[in-house]
Amino acid sequence: xxxxxxxxxxxxxxxxxxxxxxxxxxxxxxxxxxxxxxxxxxxxxxxxxxxxxxxxxxxxxxxxxxxxxxxxxxxxxxxxxxxxxxxxxxxxxxxxxxxxxxxxxxxxxxxxxxxxxxxxxxxxxxxxxx
Amino acid sequence: xxxxxxxxxxxxxxxxxxxxxxxxxxxxxxxxxxxxxxxxxxxxxxxxxxxxxxxxxxxxxxxxxxxxxxxxxxxxxxxxxxxxxxxxxxxxxxxxxxxxxxxxxxxxxxxxxxxxxxxxxxxxxxxxxxxxxxxxxxxxxxxxxxxxxxxxxxxxxxxxxxxxxxxxxxxxxxxxxxxxxxxxxxxxxxxxxxxxxxxxxxxxxxxxxxxxxxxxxxxxxxxxxxxxxxxxxxxxxxxxxxxxxxxxxxxxxxxxxxxxxxxxxxxxxxxxxxxxxxxxxxxxxxxxxxxxxxxxxxxxxxxxxxxxxxxxxxxxxxxxxxxxxxxxxxxxxxxxxxxxxxxxxxxxxxxxxxxxxxxxxxxxxxxxxxxxxxxxxxxxxxxxxxxxxxxxxxxxxxxxxxxxxxxxxxxxxxxxxxxxxxxxxxxxxxxxxxxxxxxxxxxxxxxxxxxxxxxxxxxxxxxxxxxxxxxxxxxxxxxxxxxxxxxxxxxxxxx
Numbered sequence: 001x002x003x004x005x006x007x008x009x010x011x012x013x014x015x016x017x018x019x020x021x022x023x024x025x026x027x028x029x030x031x032x033x034x035x036x037x038x039x040x041x042x043x044x045x046x047x048x049x050x051x052x053x054x055x056x057x058x059x060x061x062x063x064x065x066x067x068x069x070x071x072x073x074x075x076x077x078x079x080x081x082x083x084x085x086x087x088x089x090x091x092x093x094x095x096x097x098x099x100x101x102x103x104x105x106x107x108x109x110x111x112x113x114x115x116x117x118x119x120x121x122x123x124x125x126x127x128x129x130x
Numbered sequence: 131x132x133x134x135x136x137x138x139x140x141x142x143x144x145x146x147x148x149x150x151x152x153x154x155x156x157x158x159x160x161x162x163x164x165x166x167x168x169x170x171x172x173x174x175x176x177x178x179x180x181x182x183x184x185x186x187x188x189x190x191x192x193x194x195x196x197x198x199x200x201x202x203x204x205x206x207x208x209x210x211x212x213x214x215x216x217x218x219x220x221x222x223x224x225x226x227x228x229x230x231x232x233x234x235x236x237x238x239x240x241x242x243x244x245x246x247x248x249x250x251x252x253x254x255x256x257x258x259x260x261x262x263x264x265x266x267x268x269x270x271x272x273x274x275x276x277x278x279x280x281x282x283x284x285x286x287x288x289x290x291x292x293x294x295x296x297x298x299x300x301x302x303x304x305x306x307x308x309x310x311x312x313x314x315x316x317x318x319x320x321x322x323x324x325x326x327x328x329x330x331x332x333x334x335x336x337x338x339x340x341x342x343x344x345x346x347x348x349x350x351x352x353x354x355x356x357x358x359x360x361x362x363x364x365x366x367x368x369x370x371x372x373x374x375x376x377x378x379x380x381x382x383x384x385x386x387x388x389x390x391x392x393x394x395x396x397x398x399x400x401x402x403x404x405x406x407x408x409x410x411x412x413x414x415x416x417x418x419x420x421x422x423x424x425x426x427x428x429x430x431x432x433x434x435x436x437x438x439x440x441x442x443x444x445x446x447x448x449x450x451x452x453x454x455x456x457x458x459x460x461x462x463x464x465x466x467x468x469x470x471x472x473x474x475x476x477x478x479x480x481x482x483x484x485x486x487x488x489x490x491x492x493x494x495x496x497x498x499x500x501x502x503x504x505x506x507x508x509x510x511x512x513x514x515x516x517x518x519x520x521x522x523x524x525x526x527x528x529x530x531x532x533x534x535x536x537x538x539x540x541x542x543x544x545x546x547x548x549x550x551x552x553x554x555x556x557x558x559x560x561x562x563x564x565x566x567x568x569x570x571x572x573x574x575x576x577x578x579x580x581x582x583x584x585x586x587x588x589x590x591x592x593x594x595x596x597x598x599x600x601x602x603x604x605x606x607x608x609x610x611x612x613x614x615x616x617x618x619x620x621x622x623x624x625x
Binding site: 054089108 | 205206216217220224332346347349389392393396400403534605613
């Protein structure tokens with residue numbers, strides 16, 4: 001099996017070693033990340049809340065995106081100030097649909113990535129707290 | 131067009147593609163290398179590769195062709211293609227990468243714990259892939275016919291031969307490099323001639339007069355219930371169809387983790403946005419300067435415009451560049467699809483070995499070649515749009531509900547996929563036989579607006595009715611999909 005440069009460490013690999021005699025004396029403390037791994041109620045609850053917040057985020061950004069598309073459509077269809085205007089000889093409807101929509105898409109994507117990462121970081125902070 | 135231009139472009143692209151394919155061969159040795167490039171592809175490479183794979187004949191030739199026919203309404207196509215990636219980013223990218231599955235059927239099986247659901251998904255993925263390859267081959271046939279004068283079948287056959295050769299010898303690692311190269315080739319091939327054409331038409335000095343008092347930007351057609359429905363339905367198909375395209379999804383498994391999958395998608399959106407500025411230029415100018423193209427040649431607007439407006443050697447070189455870009459589009463999308471289909475077919479039927487992958491790749495490419503040779507080309511953007519509608523009605527509900535709804539059961543998923551497939555398939559085939567102006571024609575030829583909600587509805591209702599079939603591992607799988615990678619990793623025993 002070849003291991004190329006830059007291969008991330010395998011996540012599922014567990015080191016198998018002889019049990020350490022002292023280890024048993026350390027009082028066992030359950031961290032939240034253990035709870036998540038063990039499917040405990042607390043862990044389950046936190047995962048559910050993470051999923052809910054990510055879904056809510058995705059739906060909100062989608063709604064915003066659809067609203068801005070409809071706005072573009074409405075502007076070029078029904079508002080004569082826009083539909084009849086020209087910029088550098090190019091009608092505004094063509095500019096809006098041919099060029100202007102893409103920065104909107106990019107902005108939605110960027111906002112989403114930022115917020116989704118923030119959600120995940122919050123989850124991490126919560127879980128990593130002992 | 132001078133046939134030498136076509137031959138030169140075709141030969142150059144083929145050589146470049148196979149060279150990069152073979153260069154990649156040296157680093158792909160294990161089965162995992164073959165399937166998903168060992169998941170170590172960097173976001174920029176990966177994003178270029180996704181862009182290269184996604185920008186098919188429909189984007190490169192079809193959009194400009196459609197603009198010459200339907201004017202501003204055609205601009206919704208590139209918007210929809212890009213919006214599809216937005217939906218992919220919002221709902222699918224990171225969780226799907228974390229699912230750890232190679233293909234969509236893998237995902238279905240892991241989520242639903244059911245081999246029947248896996249089988250249905252596999253069949254649908256293969257059908258979608260085949261019907262997506264067919265328009266690429268039609269595009270290749272058209273390009274070969276126009277540029278070299280050779281018979282149509284040569285174009286399709288050449289594309290299939292090159293794709294099978296690269297995929298069989300190099301697997302996905304080399305495909306990643308080939309695809310990334312082909313994105314930049316496609317962008318250059320559209321952008322450079324476009325700049326020269328714009329300078330020619332609107333630059334300083336002597337602006338060429340518009341022939342025959344034509345209007346550059348025709349006003350939009352009247353807003354009717356039909357046209358509104360068509361636009362909305364198209365947007366549903368394109369936005370939700372992208373989620374389920376097999377060649378797009380398999381790409382996400384090559385990201386190292388969920389966050390990288392998101393970063394990659396963000397870059398892809400940028401790359402697509404830049405690319406889609408150019409087909410519009412060709413479409414608008416093509417309508418005016420190539421007014422006499424026959425209806426089944428409008429997709430050749432991009433190929434013919436540089437030669438028409440810029441004469442001499444410069445025109446020849448720019449034409450060669452555009453033809454090369456077009457071939458890059460057919461090759462990259464077809465090879466991406468063949469790789470993902472081969473992954474599905476070989477895992478489900480041939481045991482997932484490297485040899486099985488090679489046999490499956492051949493099988494995945496030859497069937498659509500047969501279909502392409504037996505059928506006539508439709509407008510490229512339109513026929514690709516129908517594939518999106520089908521995908522949105524079948525695979526999209528499985529993915530969206532599988533990722534975000536705990537209640538999805540195997541029975542619900544299968545029922546929803548079959549409903550979507552039957553409704554959408556019937557509507558497309560029935561609609562194609564109706565004459566212009568027949569009642570319900572729009573509803574049938576652009577069915578996504580009702581088949582997608584129907585598929586979702588059936589999936590949800592049947593899942594609710596079969597609650598007892600919820601997979602026992604569902605909860606753990608949902609955790610895996612949504613929890614960021616690090617906290618779940620096994621703790622370093624040294625730490």
